[in-house]
Amino acid sequence: MARAGLTTERLVRAGAELADEVGFDQVTVSAVARRFDVKVASLYSHLRNSQDLKTRIALLALAELADRAAEALAGRSGKDALGAFAHVYRDYARAHPGRYAAARHPLDAETAAGSAGVRIAQLTRAILRGYDLTEPDQTHAVRLLGSVFHGYVSLETAGGFSHSAPDSQESWTRILDALDSLLRNWPAQP
Amino acid sequence: MARAGLTTERLVRAGAELADEVGFDQVTVSAVARRFDVKVASLYSHLRNSQDLKTRIALLALAELADRAAEALAGRSGKDALGAFAHVYRDYARAHPGRYAAARHPLDAETAAGSAGVRIAQLTRAILRGYDLTEPDQTHAVRLLGSVFHGYVSLETAGGFSHSAPDSQESWTRILDALDSLLRNWPAQP
């Protein structure tokens, strides 16, 4: 019987595609097996279990996002960098909703520490080099940016802003203007 | 055989408690049935299906959140209102992580339109009455606040800010200061 050539890599990539097509929480070991026309049990030599598959998809998504962000940020600073990063983030979520959901999948502390998530955090911090913030305000700002990007994209993906004026793109642009303004005029401790 | 006294209401409340204890996506029709010491099939006279259960838990959570927000906002305005709303939001998520996750559960358009989610959006808009914003900036600001609150709480719940200085409470406070400042100095269209 000819072999299918399964690999952890290929399985994870297939899982990521599946996530984009049917949603991250519809990604199942069985569905991936079907996609390779292979029996379910066969996947268990390449994956520890169902949770392992999801974690790996999450790591893939984080790495892809970090790569794109890094490329977008190269050679930019200040508002330019802020806009580029935001654009990548939102675009990725819209083009790959399943992968984006995967990237939000909770990871245990050590897995998270070894993930591309830390690279994303570093890139976020790098954006702030174009603004005049010192610790601890820089960290607060990193957290604010992370919250806005994640929050906005997540609400938008859930359909929160559809079918209502003004359209989402306009809000996104104006919110970035506002954040830029805020970072340039960060309030002192009251 | 004595009856268990099942009700859609009771099932949904039990599901919400279960969500807080073991996580929203571990909430299962079977688990709720076990909690009432009843056979699974019995629940299907009170719930259409598994998705129905989750949707109802989501609606319950949204309603609870809206109630608390409304109470917190009564008699407050400006930064006071902003802080009160934010406090309720974050507190609810920390005290009821499963319900909070449920509140983020995607709803189809009509269900969402009939949910307490619109009340929450109205309350968010009410906060902005204390600031000098006109349309469409007011809508942009509503979306920004929604994004920050949801994003921050969601990242925090996922463990994003734990084990790193400064602590999360401090960032939360300073981010609210920053938002207040931003709303008072909302930038004009460039």
Place this chain on the structure above:
DNA sequence: CCATTTGCCTAAAACCCTTAGGAAAATGCA
């Protein structure tokens, strides 16, 4: 007090997860 409605049950089919053990294909070393 009996008829009807309601509530919970048993049964069963379909799907997913996971482990154990086997057979064939690929690999590698003599």
Place this chain on the structure above:
DNA sequence: TGCATTTTCCTAAGGGTTTTAGGCAAATGG
């Protein structure tokens, strides 16, 4: 090349969740 080893995929099987169909007994109400 030939044979032992490893790898890959399979069958088998146990256990869990979802959902529908049909039945009996408890509550309700005229």
